[in-house]
Amino acid sequence: MKALLVERSIPRFAVARFASYASSEWGIRLGPLRLADIDPPVPPNEEWVEVYPVLAGICGSDLSMLEGRTSSYFEPLVSFPFIPGHEVVGRLDDGQRVVLEPVLSCTPRAISPPCSACERGDTGNCEYVSAGHLRPGLQTGYCADVGGGWSSSFIAHLSQLHRVPDSISDEEAVLIEPTASAVHAVLASGMNSASTVAVIGASTLGLCTVAALRYLGYENLLVVAAKWPIQQELALSLGADRAVKPNQLKRVLRFNTKSFMVGLHLSNGADLIFDCVGSADTISTSLEMVRPKGTVVMVGMPGVVDLDLSPLWHKEIRLQGAYTYGWEYFKETRVHSFELATNIVSAAKLGRLVSARYPLDRHEEALLHAMEAGKRDSIKVVFTPQPKTKRRTRSSAEPFKED
Amino acid sequence: MLFWKGEGFGLEHLPPSSRVIYPPEPVPPLLNPRAAIRRALEEPLGDCKPLSALLKPDMKLTIAFDDISLPLPPMRSPDIRQLVIETILEMAAEAGVDDVVLIAALAVHRRMTEAELRHALGSRIYNSFAPHGLLMQHDACDEDNIVLLGHTEAGEAVEINKRAADSDLLVYVNINLVSMDGGHKSVATGLSSYRSLRYHHNPATLSKSRSFMDHHHSELHHSNWRMGRLIAKSGVSVFQIETTLNTNTFPEQFGFLQRREWEWSAKDRAAYLATSTLLSRTPVQLRRRLFHSIRSPHAMASVQAGEVEAVHERTIHHIHRQQLVQVDGQTDVLAVGLPYISPYNVNSILNPILVASLGLGYFFNLYKGKPLVRPGGVMIIHHPTPYEFDIVQHPSYIDFFEQVLTETKDPVEMSEKYEEAFAMDPWYTHLYRTGHAYHGVHPFYMWYWCTHALEHLGAVIIVGGDKRAVHRMGFKVASTFNDALEMATDVVGADPSVTYLHTPPLLLAEVK
Numbered sequence: 001m002k003a004l005l006v007e008r009s010i011p012r013f014a015v016a017r018f019a020s021y022a023s024s025e026w027g028i029r030l031g032p033l034r035l036a037d038i039d040p041p042v043p044p045n046e047e048w049v050e051v052y053p054v055l056a057g058i059c060g061s062d063l064s065m066l067e068g069r070t071s072s073y074f075e076p077l078v079s080f081p082f083i084p085g086h087e088v089v090g091r092l093d094d095g096q097r098v099v100l101e102p103v104l105s106c107t108p109r110a111i112s113p114p115c116s117a118c119e120r121g122d123t124g125n126c127e128y129v130s131a132g133h134l135r136p137g138l139q140t141g142y143c144a145d146v147g148g149g150w151s152s153s154f155i156a157h158l159s160q161l162h163r164v165p166d167s168i169s170d171e172e173a174v175l176i177e178p179t180a181s182a183v184h185a186v187l188a189s190g191m192n193s194a195s196t197v198a199v200i201g202a203s204t205l206g207l208c209t210v211a212a213l214r215y216l217g218y219e220n221l222l223v224v225a226a227k228w229p230i231q232q233e234l235a236l237s238l239g240a241d242r243a244v245k246p247n248q249l250k251r252v253l254r255f256n257t258k259s260f261m262v263g264l265h266l267s268n269g270a271d272l273i274f275d276c277v278g279s280a281d282t283i284s285t286s287l288e289m290v291r292p293k294g295t296v297v298m299v300g301m302p303g304v305v306d307l308d309l310s311p312l313w314h315k316e317i318r319l320q321g322a323y324t325y326g327w328e329y330f331k332e333t334r335v336h337s338f339e340l341a342t343n344i345v346s347a348a349k350l351g352r353l354v355s356a357r358y359p360l361d362r363h364e365e366a367l368l369h370a371m372e373a374g375k376r377d378s379i380k381v382v383f384t385p386q387p388k389t390k391r392r393t394r395s396s397a398e399p400f401k402e403d
Numbered sequence: 404m405l406f407w408k409g410e411g412f413g414l415e416h417l418p419p420s421s422r423v424i425y426p427p428e429p430v431p432p433l434l435n436p437r438a439a440i441r442r443a444l445e446e447p448l449g450d451c452k453p454l455s456a457l458l459k460p461d462m463k464l465t466i467a468f469d470d471i472s473l474p475l476p477p478m479r480s481p482d483i484r485q486l487v488i489e490t491i492l493e494m495a496a497e498a499g500v501d502d503v504v505l506i507a508a509l510a511v512h513r514r515m516t517e518a519e520l521r522h523a524l525g526s527r528i529y530n531s532f533a534p535h536g537l538l539m540q541h542d543a544c545d546e547d548n549i550v551l552l553g554h555t556e557a558g559e560a561v562e563i564n565k566r567a568a569d570s571d572l573l574v575y576v577n578i579n580l581v582s583m584d585g586g587h588k589s590v591a592t593g594l595s596s597y598r599s600l601r602y603h604h605n606p607a608t609l610s611k612s613r614s615f616m617d618h619h620h621s622e623l624h625h626s627n628w629r630m631g632r633l634i635a636k637s638g639v640s641v642f643q644i645e646t647t648l649n650t651n652t653f654p655e656q657f658g659f660l661q662r663r664e665w666e667w668s669a670k671d672r673a674a675y676l677a678t679s680t681l682l683s684r685t686p687v688q689l690r691r692r693l694f695h696s697i698r699s700p701h702a703m704a705s706v707q708a709g710e711v712e713a714v715h716e717r718t719i720h721h722i723h724r725q726q727l728v729q730v731d732g733q734t735d736v737l738a739v740g741l742p743y744i745s746p747y748n749v750n751s752i753l754n755p756i757l758v759a760s761l762g763l764g765y766f767f768n769l770y771k772g773k774p775l776v777r778p779g780g781v782m783i784i785h786h787p788t789p790y791e792f793d794i795v796q797h798p799s800y801i802d803f804f805e806q807v808l809t810e811t812k813d814p815v816e817m818s819e820k821y822e823e824a825f826a827m828d829p830w831y832t833h834l835y836r837t838g839h840a841y842h843g844v845h846p847f848y849m850w851y852w853c854t855h856a857l858e859h860l861g862a863v864i865i866v867g868g869d870k871r872a873v874h875r876m877g878f879k880v881a882s883t884f885n886d887a888l889e890m891a892t893d894v895v896g897a898d899p900s901v902t903y904l905h906t907p908p909l910l911l912a913e914v915k
Contacts, residue, residue, distance in 0.1 A: 248805060255802050260830050 002360050002387070003151030005036040006065070008080035017068030024371045027067050028364050033084075035361060041147045041155045044133070049092055051100065051156050055174040055357070056149030056383045057087030058370040060203060061301045062141075066367065069303050078142040079135035085149025085383070086141035089164060089173035097164040099176045100149065100156055101338060102139035103324055108157035109134050121327025121334075124184070139324075150360065152385050162338045171351030174382055175208065179341035179350060182208035185274060185299045185322030186216055187330060187337075194271035195220045196257055198249060200286060201276035202226030202235045203373065204353055204380045205299055209274050211348040214239035216330065216340070221256055223270075225249040228374035238348055246282075253289050264288050265311060271295070278302035287311045287319075297322050353379040360385050404664060404903055405675070406740030406785045406884075408867060409753060410690040411682045412660070415785075415884045421901040422734065424775075425663055426910035429651040430725050432702030436483075439706050440490045443644065448717055449710025454491070454642060457572050460499035465570040466491060467508045467541075467594060468523070471515050472746035473578045474648055476699040477522065483646050483703055485525035487576045491644075492528070504566055505532050507540045508575070508593025510600065511835070511842035512747070513796055514540045519749075539566070541594055543842065544832050549596045552637040555629040559603075561637075562596040568639055577645045581769075581909060582722045583615040585645045586715035587631020588624065595630075597826055597844060602626055606814035610854040614768040616911055618719075631711060644708040645718040648701040650725055650908035655700075661908050687789070694743045695750050726911040730775065733914060735899035736891050737776035738884070739766045740785040742907055747841065747849065751793040755872040756800055756849050758788045763863065764852030766904060773914040775902060779861040781891040783884070788868035795839055799831045803846035804875065812877040814847075814854045822847050861894040 012032040020027030043049055062084050064070050086102035105123040106114035109132025117125035130136035137143020140156060147154030164173045182205060191197065191213065199209050202224050210224060224235040225246040232243035244252055254261065259268035269291035275282050278300035284307060286296040292315040299322050312319060325337030345351065355378035358366035363383070370381040404423060406415050417423070433439045444454040458464070468484045471477075488505070495503055505524070507515055520538065521529045532538035541564050542548065548565040555561060567573050567590070575593075579585045592600065602608070603626035609615075611622035618624035635641060653660045657678070659671035667675070682690055705721040707714045745753060745761040753761065762784040767774065776782060792801045807821045822844060825831065831843030856863075863878040864887045873880040881887035891899060904912070 242806075244805070251802060252806070254830065255806070255824075255828065258829055260833065 001038065001040045001152040002385070003036055003038050003083045003147065004033055004085075004360060004363050005038065005081050005083055006032050007034070013068040016066060020067040024067075025364075025368055028367045031066050031068070033066055033363070033367075035363060040151075040153045041145065043155045047158055048155050049158060049161070050153050051088070051090040051092060051098065051161070052153050053085065053088050053090040053149045053151065053383070053385045054097070055089050055170050055354070056085040056385055057174050057178070057204075058366065058381050058383070059087055059178070060205065063367065063371055064301065064303065071303050074138070076130055077136055077138040079137050079144040082137065082142050082144050083148035083151045083154065084141045085151065085154075086139050087174055087177045088149035089170050089176075090149070097170075097173065098161040099164055099173050099338070100140060101160045101162060101180075101325070102141055102177070103160075104129055104134060104137050104139060104143055104146070106132070107159040123326050124324035150363070150383055150385060152387065162342070165342065168342065168346055169351050171354040172345040172349070175204070175345045175350040175353060175380065176338060176341045178204050179208040179212060179344050180325040180337035181205065181322070182212040182299065183216070183337045183340045183344065184325040184328065185209060185297050186212045186218075187328045188320065188322055189272055189274070189295060189297045191216070191218045191272055194218065196223075196253065196270045197221065197272045197274070198223045198225065198253060198270045198289065199235075199240070199274045199276060200225045200246070200249065200282050201300060202231035202243070203276065206274070206276035207231070207234055207238055207353060207379065208344075208350065209276055209299060210235055210238045210240050211344055211350060215344045215347060223249065223252055223256070228377070230377045230379065231374055234353070234379065250285065250289050257291065265315075266291070269294060272297070274299050276300045280305035280307060283307055287315075287317060290315070290317055292316055294318070295320060354382055355379050356381045357384045359383070404905065405660070407742040407907070408740055408785045409787045409789075410687060410694050410743045412679060412740065417738075417903055418888065418901050421903060423903045423905055424728055424730060424910065424912060425905045426650055426661075426908045427725065427728060429649040429701075429908070430704050432649055432651075432704055433706070436486055436703045436706070437490060439703070440487050443706045443708040444490065444494065447642070447709025448707055449713025451642065451709035451713075454574070454708065455494055455498065457640075457642060458495050458498035458500050459571075460501070462500055462502065462571040463569065464495055464500050464503045464572050464574070465506060465567050466503065466574045466576060467506045467567060467590070468576040469578050469584075469589070469593070470507045470509050470512050471519050471523070471749045472512055473584065474580050474699065474701065475744055475746060475749075476652070476697045477749065478648070478701055479698040480522065481525060482523045483578055483648075484523045484576050485528065486703075487644055487646070487706070488524060488528055491574055491576075503537065505538045506564060506567065506594070508589065509541045509543070510592050510595055511543050511597060511845055511848075513835070513839045513841045516839060542836055543595060543597050543600070544836055552639070553633055555633050557626070557629055559626060559630060560599055561591070561630045561633050562599045563590065563634065563639070564594040567594050570639075572640050572642060574642045574644065577643065579645055579647050579718050579722060581616055581726075582618070582719055582911060585718055586618060586624065586627070587634075587711055588627040589643065590634055590639075590641055591627045591630035597842065599630070602630075604848050604851065606818055606851050606854045609851045610858060613855060614770050614774070616768055617771045618715075635711070641711055642708065643711040643714045644706065645714050646703050647705045647718060647721040647725065649704040651701050652699050652908040654697065657697075691743065691752065723911065726909055727771070728910050728912050730912045730914045733773060733777040734775060734780065734902035735777060735895040736781045736783060736888065736901045737767075738783040738785075738901060738903045739906070741766070747845070748793070748796070751796045752789065752791050753786070754792045754797060754800055754804075755788050755790065755869070755876060756804060756846050758784070758786050758865070758868075759876055759878075760849035760852045762786070763856035764849065766906070767856040769904065769906065769909070769911055771911060771913040774859055775904065775912050775914055776860065778859055779895070781862045781864060781894050781899075782856070782860055783864045783866060783881075783887045783891065785866045785884070786868060788865055788872045790869045790872040796841060797846070798834055798840050799825055799828070799843040800841075800846040803850075808875050814851050814857070817847065817850065862891065864890055
C-alpha cells in the first residue's frame, strides 16, 4: 500500500529544521517524510480492525514534527518508522464510517489492569504508552506497529473507533478529533465563571475552541486573535464577539476589562486565555494579558520556549496544559469528548473548515499548503488516501464502540 | 493648482470651468503689539473697567490661556500669549497683586509639554510660575477642582475650574485663528468639565451648527453663550482678551504656498520644485518632524479686551476683515487639500479620524450663510490618510477606530452606545490627567464635528488615502484626482461644477 513514512534519520530532521528557516518548501522536501510502498499492518487479533482512511487531516503538531521542531520530550513516546495521521475518518471492511480516537492507551495495548488514568477515563494521561504489546507510541500516527491516517490503511483497536452518524459528512467527521481536543480544553478550563475569554490562534484548533466554547455554554465576551481574514471571518461566524489581529488583542482586552497598562502587562485582563498556538511569543503575551489568578490553557502543542515566569508567580496565574480527550463531566453527566465533538461539528457546520484535499502522492504540495493555510485563505488541509481503484474488503470483527 | 497632501503637496489639474477660492492677502500686522495690548487693556470694550482698575492687592487673579491647539502652525517667538501675559503680569505687579495663577485652558485636550509651555509663555513666565506650582493645566476630570455654578435656562449644568471660579478676576487670553474660537466658548469650554461639555459636544448640537464659524447660527455657540452668561451671572468676573492673526502663514522660503500659482516668480517655482522633490525622497517620519518644526510668521493683526460679548463682536469683525471671501453660489464638487496639521495633532500624526475632522469638521465649515457645496454634493479631499496613530497623544482614538467605527459610523448611535465607556475608561483618564493624551472621549468629538457634513454630503472621496483607513470611515478612495472627479459624477451627475478651496492660508467663504 501507499503510505507517507517518517523514518528515524537525525540528519534529515536536522536538515528539515534548518531548511525550514529559509523556506518551508525546502524543509518538507529535504525532511524525513517520504512516500513509500509498504505492506499494510495486519490486525494482531479479533480486537483490531483495518481502517481505510477516507480523509486524514494535517495537524499543526504533524507540521512541527516534520520541521524538526518537536520537543525531545516526545522521543520516548514514538517508535520509528511511523506513518503520521491521527485526524482520520475512515471506513471498515463492512463499509461503516468511523473516526479514530488515536491515543494508544492501556486497552489497545492489552494492559490489564489499566493504569489509574485509564481507569478514570483520562486516556490522554495513560501511563503505559510505551509499554504493552505495541511498540512505544502515544498515538496512532506515532507508533511503528499500527500505521497512521496518511496511508491507504492502518489498524485500530475497536476501543479507538467511534461510529460516524449518517447525518455527519466526511468533512465534518475529520474535524471530530480536533474538536474533541478543544472540548477537553474548554471543560478543563473553568470557563463557567469567566466573563472575558480570549482565544489566541484561529487555525483549526482555535476555531474548534471557539465553537466548543459557545456550544458548551459560554455566553460572555469572547475575543479571538486571528492573523488572516478568513480566520477572522470564521471566528466571528462561530460565535466570537471580536476577531482581531494578534497585535491588537491586548488593546481590546485592556479596553474591555478597564485595565491599566503596567509596563507590557494588563493590570486586570482576561479571566481565561486559550493559547492555540503555543509559541514563546503567544505564551508570553498570554501571561501579559490574563488577569491575576486567571488561567492560561495551552491547547496547541508548544515546543521548547524561553519564558520569563515572574508574571506567572506575581499574578498567581494558572498555566494549564490540555491534551487530547477522554471522559468528561458536562452538566453533571459523564460524557465522552468525542460525543460532544460530534454534536459540535454538526451544529457549527465545521466541515466548512476543510479547505483543500490532496492525494498522498501530492504530499509536498499538501504540506506546504497546510503550512501556509491562512495566507492561502485556507484552514484545514486533508489527504484523500484511497486510490481510485476499489478497496479490498475483509469481514469485520466485533461491533465498534457506540458513540 | 497646488494641493496640500499631508506632509507634502503637489500640483493638480482642475477641469477647465473650475472655480478657485483663494484667501485674501494678509492684512498688515500691528506695528507695536505691546503698545496695542496695553491700549486694549486700558480701553476695554463693553461694560467693563480698565484692567488696571480691576487689579488690587490681596486679590486672587487667574490668567487662563488657549492651549497648544492654537495658533496653527505654531507662531514664531514671542508668542501672542507671552506678549499679552507679560503685559498683564507687569500691570499686576504694579498693582501689588501677589496671588496669580496661570491655567492652560485645555478642556479635554492633551496637556502641553514643558517645551510647548515655554514656547507659548516664554521662559521668563515659565520659570517664574511652573516651579512653584502656579502654572496649571486644566483637568476636566479633577472632581476636587471643578465647581458647579448652576444650570442655564436650557437645563445645562455649568461646571468650571474651581480656581477660575473662585478668583476675584479671571483674565482669559485668547488667540482667534478662526471665527469659531473665542467669546464665551473660551471659558465655558476651555475650563469646563466633561459633564458640561456633553451639553454641546454632541451630534444633535453640532448638526445644528451651521456653521461653527458663524456663532449667530451655531447651536454649539448658543449653548456656550448660555453657559457663559450664567458664569457671569454667578459672579465670576471675566476679563476677556482676544487677538487675531493675519494670514501670513508660511515662512518666506515656502512663500509659494500662499501665493496664487500664476503669481509664482521663478524663485517660487524653483522653491516648489526643490521642496517637493526633497520631500518625495524623505521618509514620512522625518517629513513630519520637519513640518511640525515650522514656525509661522503670522502676526497679531488686532487685540481687544473687556466684556466678553463686546470683545468678541469686534474680534469677528477683524477676522472677517482678514478672511472673509464673497462666493456666488454653491458647487457640486468641493475639492480641498489637507495639510499636515490640525488643532489636535501638534507635534503628532494626523490620524484618519483627524483627517475626517479636519476635512469635514473644519474645512467643510469654513462658510457663512450656506455650505460651499450643495446638499448631496461631493467633497474630494487630498490626504494620504495614514493608518497610523500616536499612542501617546491619541490612545483612545485607536480603540475608537478599531472597535467603534467597525460597528457604526452614525454619530448618534455611537454617542449612545459607546461614548460613556470611553469617557469613563480609567486608563484613558489616567493618561489624560498625567500624560499627554487627549481625553478618552475626544475621538467621539472629532467624529461628531463631521455630523453636519455627513448629513449634507452625497459622498466623500479621499485622493491618495490608505484604502483600509478610508473605507473604515465609510468614505471612498481614489488614486488620482481625475478618478475622484469621475467617481463624483456617479453622485452629482455628469459635468459637475467644481470648486477648489485653496486653503491654508485660512479663509471664510460667505456663500450667497
